[in-house]
Every structure is written in C-alpha cells, then in structure tokens.
Amino acid sequence: MAFNTGKLLPVILVLFSPSQPTSADEVQPNNTPAAAISTLIAEKQNSLLIKPDFSKQADQLLSLYQLANNQFLWLGDSQSQTNIDAALAILTNAGADGLDPRDYDADVLKQTFELATAIPPSAINELAKFDTALSIALLRFVNDLHHGRVNPQQLNYPSPFGSKQFIEAAHLIKQAIDQHSVAQLPEAAQPKYKQYQQLKQILADYRKAPADGNFEPLIFEKALRPGEHHPQLDELRQRLITLNAMTPETADLQPEKFYSKKLQAGVKEFQRQNNLQADGIIGKETAAKLNQSLEQKILQIELAMERLRWLPDDITGPVIIVNIPAFQLRAFNSVNEADILSMKVIVGKAEKNQTPVLLEDMKYLEFMPYWNIPSSIMKKEILPKMYNNLGYLQSQDIELVQLYSKQDSGWYSVFDDIKHGRVRARQRPGKKNPLGKVKFIFPNKEDVYLHDTSSPSLFNRNQRDLSHGCVRVAEAEKLAEFVLGNQPETNWDLAAIQQAMSGSKTRRVSLSNPIPVLFFYTTTFVDQDNQIHFYRDIYNQDEVLEKALGRMPFPDNSSLVTAKTTTSG
Incomplete structure (x- = not known):
C-alpha cells in the first residue's frame, strides 16, 4: 500500500505557520513528550498506521517508553539517523523472514519519516505520533518474528505449540537503540533452530531467482516414459x-x-x-x-518458517521428529545437529484418521506388545468379520478380557457385550499383531504412539497415509537402539534388543531420561546437505494456515488442523 504524502504536506505547512508556538513560553504546560506519548498510548490509536488500533501492543509500548523516561526514542533530542534507518530497513526487509512488510507499514513509515525530519521541535503531538508509529511497527515485527503471526491454539494445536517464553520486546528494542544495534534485532528475535536459518537462506535464493511471470506449464497428456517423444x-x-x-x-x-x-x-x-x-x-x-511455480514454493517456505516459530525454545537432544506429510522420522542428538537416524514411516489416513501434531516425552517402550483394540475398530472392522466367521478371533490371536456380562447366554451375548463396550479385546504378541515387536509410548490425549509393524511391504509405497492415527516405523530395531542407547548406564546393546524382539513375553522398559517426541507438520524441509524438499499437503493444513494468515474466518472447527484418532497400527 502506497502512502499518500500529499495528504500530509498540509499538516507540515500548518506546523510551520505563524500560529504555531515559537518559544518555550508559548508551549502549553501539558504539551510535553511525556504528556503526548501518554495520551496517545491511552487512546491506543495511531492514525499514521494502516492498522491504527495498537491495543495488542499497548502494554509493551507503555513499557518501552517508560524505559526511556517517556521521551522520544527516535525523534527529538535523541534522534539518531542510524537507528531510524536501521529500524526502517528491518521493516522493509521483513520478507527475508517470510513476513509481509505491509504488516509493519514499511512503505508508509519510510515516507512519513522523510517528512518527520522537517517538523519543528514545538510540534510535540505530531512528533509523538511519528515516534510511536515506528515503535509500534517494530514491536509488531519482533513479536511476529518470535511467536508467529498466527496463534496455533486457534488451529487446534496442543499447548506446547505457541507457548514459548514471552519475548521482552520492549527491553530488546530499548537496548538495541541505546547500543546502536537495531540492525541485529531480527537475529535476537528469530527462532534459533538451524532449520529456520536454512529455510531463510533458501528463501533469499528463491527471491533472487528470475520472476516466473511468463511461467508456462509443461503439459503431459499421459505419463512420459524413457525414449518417448514430447514437444516440450x-x-x-x-x-x-x-x-x-x-x-x-x-x-x-x-x-x-x-x-x-x-x-x-x-x-x-x-x-x-x-x-x-x-x-x-x-x-x-x-x-x-x-x-x-516459484511463487508457490516461496509460500510453502514461508509457511514452514511460521510453524517453526510455534515451537518451544527449550527442545534439546536427543529428540525424535516425525514430519507427517514427508512420511519420515528423524532422530537427533540435538535439533541443531545432523540427524543420526532417518527412516520411512506410515501415518494416519488423510480423510478419517489424521495423525495429530504433538510434543510429548517418551516414557517407556514395550517389546512384544499386546494390541489393545480400540472399540471403534472392534465395532466397525472386526465385529462384521466375526458374524461371517465364528472362529475369527481365535484365528487372529485376539482374546476378550474383562467380560462383565452376568449371565452367559451363549455366543450371541459376546456380540452384545462388544457392541455395548462391556468387553475389551486385545491381540496377543506375535506375527499377526499389527504393532510388530515393539512400541514406543509417550502418553498423550490422542493415545497415539510409534510402533513396529507386521506389514513392512507398505513402506514401499510413496503415499503412506495408511494407519488409524499411530505412526508405524520402518526400522523399529534401530529406533529402539537410539532410544535405549541414550539412557544412562544402559545394558541395552543391539544383542539385548534383538533378543527382546524375538521373545514371547511382553517386556516394558522405562526410560530414566525421557526423550522428546515431536509430531510436526511441514511441507518444506531442508536436509543436512542443504537440499530443500517439498511435500504434498496431505491433510490440507497449508490451506488452513494460508486462510489464517489472510485473517479469513472459519465457519467452524471441523476443517482445522487435527482430527481425532483411533489408536491402531
């Protein structure tokens, strides 16, 4: 949005007219920087800004000017052109962090500050408006850069997301002004993850690439195979x-x-x-x-950077990260180091059983686990098979436990008990158990977990949203070795793990050092070779985030980020 400087010129001319005070004696007693700033903050409106209402920044703005003894920060006697230029440059260059310069009035402030230098010192109210406008814009930028523009709680994300430590933006800005280090503010406020820096660099490279305004699609009426002709x-x-x-x-x-x-x-x-x-x-x-198109890829990178702002600052290693749309698990000794383990995973079905985003601590794992079959799966999938085959449960090593029916009226009473939830079903450990030989537990309200599988051939597929919500791992033995190898004084070497995975009894192993597990959703990721990867938006979460950033209202929560899951393999 371009700012109409023509509308401001009459104001400047009036300020220079003879009717304006020309000496300290003519200035009203309350016409001081402190009074003007206090009045403006109390009104929570600044007409110089495209979005004049700064209610969300009012408390921080008050703190910022209190740190300056309620004097001007940018103009007046304390004016430093170096600080002003650095602040305006930050706002103008907000796109480097995947933000929109228009959200911070970059063009408006650049033009208004060119005029502000012509305002006489006696025009206190106008100077206060200019001074606070730049401070408000910078507060908005610092907060957005640190916390993100969208509150993930509004998108059904669980509490660890978006709950990072509140940034002391006022202290940060005041210190930067005093030390003439305003240009370093983005570095101080941005996420500290290496992935963020990698995305930021690639975003810069993409922005330097030639514009694809003349982008012509490649048209393939059928699959193109080696040796075939194609006009493009x-x-x-x-x-x-x-x-x-x-x-x-x-x-x-x-x-x-x-x-x-x-x-x-x-x-x-x-x-x-x-x-x-x-x-x-x-x-x-x-x-x-x-x-x-290049524009689409830039948008994906910007969305990935926004999601990284939602992560807590205190995630330390070792850590396990599952990127849902990538169908990939990576294990790290530290989030800022190269991964030491990478493997394919299977995640929840896109339409019905989406794997939720979460951040929880892995507390224990179980070798040769039972599968406690969720009632929904029991009713929808297993019960119909029982009607057609009375021996189905036995053939699948499924046992019924906690049967509360007082009278046993025969086989049909079992069907009734299953329908009404009076019995719990579980599948015994073994080759038919969909959890495979080990599961990794990090208690969470969605009741999902990582586990082995009895159907490894499914990992040969590229599109791997196939589960009921839990995440199946391709190399469970290696994951167990990573988890147990990061425990103090552990006796779990590879031989012990293999023995436990080939036994017949269930064995639980508690972790004295819990390991953070992050189920994340990002359609853009930069690997350790600095190679960027783009993934399909399998749960349409990019679309949801785009709408949120565009401040488009949702009719309800049905289309938002997470879906309730039913625990399975």
Whole structure:
C-alpha cells in the first residue's frame, strides 16, 4: 500500500505557520513528550498506521517508553539517523523472514519519516505520533518474528505449540537503540533452530531467482516414459536446471528429440528432492510438482518458517521428529545437529484418521506388545468379520478380557457385550499383531504412539497415509537402539534388543531420561546437505494456515488442523 504524502504536506505547512508556538513560553504546560506519548498510548490509536488500533501492543509500548523516561526514542533530542534507518530497513526487509512488510507499514513509515525530519521541535503531538508509529511497527515485527503471526491454539494445536517464553520486546528494542544495534534485532528475535536459518537462506535464493511471470506449464497428456517423444523436452530440461535438479554442465544443450537418459537422470533427482518415487517416469504427481511455480514454493517456505516459530525454545537432544506429510522420522542428538537416524514411516489416513501434531516425552517402550483394540475398530472392522466367521478371533490371536456380562447366554451375548463396550479385546504378541515387536509410548490425549509393524511391504509405497492415527516405523530395531542407547548406564546393546524382539513375553522398559517426541507438520524441509524438499499437503493444513494468515474466518472447527484418532497400527 502506497502512502499518500500529499495528504500530509498540509499538516507540515500548518506546523510551520505563524500560529504555531515559537518559544518555550508559548508551549502549553501539558504539551510535553511525556504528556503526548501518554495520551496517545491511552487512546491506543495511531492514525499514521494502516492498522491504527495498537491495543495488542499497548502494554509493551507503555513499557518501552517508560524505559526511556517517556521521551522520544527516535525523534527529538535523541534522534539518531542510524537507528531510524536501521529500524526502517528491518521493516522493509521483513520478507527475508517470510513476513509481509505491509504488516509493519514499511512503505508508509519510510515516507512519513522523510517528512518527520522537517517538523519543528514545538510540534510535540505530531512528533509523538511519528515516534510511536515506528515503535509500534517494530514491536509488531519482533513479536511476529518470535511467536508467529498466527496463534496455533486457534488451529487446534496442543499447548506446547505457541507457548514459548514471552519475548521482552520492549527491553530488546530499548537496548538495541541505546547500543546502536537495531540492525541485529531480527537475529535476537528469530527462532534459533538451524532449520529456520536454512529455510531463510533458501528463501533469499528463491527471491533472487528470475520472476516466473511468463511461467508456462509443461503439459503431459499421459505419463512420459524413457525414449518417448514430447514437444516440450527443451522446456523440461530448462525447468530441471532452474529447479537445481540438473546443471548446465550435465545437461545436453542440444535440442532434444526423445526423452533421453540425461533428462531421466534430472527427473530422478527432481523426484528424490520431492519425495517421489525416483523412477524417471513423469506421471501425474511428478508433472504437478514440475508445474509448481516459484511463487508457490516461496509460500510453502514461508509457511514452514511460521510453524517453526510455534515451537518451544527449550527442545534439546536427543529428540525424535516425525514430519507427517514427508512420511519420515528423524532422530537427533540435538535439533541443531545432523540427524543420526532417518527412516520411512506410515501415518494416519488423510480423510478419517489424521495423525495429530504433538510434543510429548517418551516414557517407556514395550517389546512384544499386546494390541489393545480400540472399540471403534472392534465395532466397525472386526465385529462384521466375526458374524461371517465364528472362529475369527481365535484365528487372529485376539482374546476378550474383562467380560462383565452376568449371565452367559451363549455366543450371541459376546456380540452384545462388544457392541455395548462391556468387553475389551486385545491381540496377543506375535506375527499377526499389527504393532510388530515393539512400541514406543509417550502418553498423550490422542493415545497415539510409534510402533513396529507386521506389514513392512507398505513402506514401499510413496503415499503412506495408511494407519488409524499411530505412526508405524520402518526400522523399529534401530529406533529402539537410539532410544535405549541414550539412557544412562544402559545394558541395552543391539544383542539385548534383538533378543527382546524375538521373545514371547511382553517386556516394558522405562526410560530414566525421557526423550522428546515431536509430531510436526511441514511441507518444506531442508536436509543436512542443504537440499530443500517439498511435500504434498496431505491433510490440507497449508490451506488452513494460508486462510489464517489472510485473517479469513472459519465457519467452524471441523476443517482445522487435527482430527481425532483411533489408536491402531
């Protein structure tokens, strides 16, 4: 939004007119910086701002000016052009952190401060308006950079998200002004995670890339396979170079007639970058990713940076992180170090049983676990099979426990007890148990957990939202080794873990040092090789966050982030 300086010029002219006070004797007793600032803060309105209501920043603004003895921070006797220029530069460059400069009146303040330098010292009220406008904008920026623009609680995120320590923005800004280090404010306020810095650097690179206003889609009427002809092969090659899946040195710059091996290599690299099956065949998903514009990718990066602002500051290692849309688990000794373990996972079904975002401490694990079958699964999936096969429970090693029926009127009383929840069913440990040979427990209200699986072939799929909400891990033995290896004075070496996973009895192992487990949702991730990956928005959470950032109201909570889950494998 451009600011109309023409509307402000008459104000400036009036300020210079003879009717204005020309000496200290002519200034009203209450016409002091302290009085003007106090009045303005009490009104919680500043007409110089696009969003004049600063109620949310009023308390911090009051604290900030109290630290300055209620004197001007930017103008008046304390004016420092270096501080002003640095503050305006921060707001103008808010896009570097995935924020919108318009939210902080960057253009408006840049133009108004050019005029503010012409205001005489006697125009106290106008100076107060200018001075506080810049302070309000900077407070908004610092808070958004530290906490995020959206409160994740409004998106059904659990309490650990968005509950990081409140930033003392007023003290931070006042100290920066006094030390002439205003330019360092973003570094002090931004998330301290390495992933954030990686995303910020890649965002800067993407913003420097040539604009794709003339972006032409690649049209694939059917899957393109090696050796086949396509009229846009040269455009495909250029697209792969632009997307860093090929380099000009590795590409054959001669006109392409057929889908060559060099192009296939570039497509495979692109597929790997985007969590697709690297087969070199351009099918529906690969084509959609190839046609994703630069603007769309920048938006995904901005959403990822926003979500990182919601994380607490005190997550330390070791830590286990599951990125839901990536179908990936990574284990770290520290969140800012390279991962030491990475494996495929299976998450909850997109339509019915979404895996929730959460942050909890893993307290124990169980080798050769029972599966306590949720009543919903029992009624919807198992009961119909029992009607058709009276021996189904026995064939699946499922036992009924806690049968409260007072009178045993035969087999049909069991059906009735199941329907009305008077019995609990559980599947014994063994090859048929969907939890596999070990499960990892971090108590949470959604009752989800990490576990092994009896169906490892499902990890061969690229799209792995297949569970009832829990997360199945591809390499449970390695995960157990990571978890138990991070316990003090542990006797759990690989041989002991393998023995426990091949036994016949359930064995619980409590952790003396609980390990944080983060179920996170981000469709953009930068790996340890500084390679960026983009993932499908399987639960449509990017769309929800986009709407929240656009301040579009939701009709209800039914479409928001998490769905209630039913515990399963």
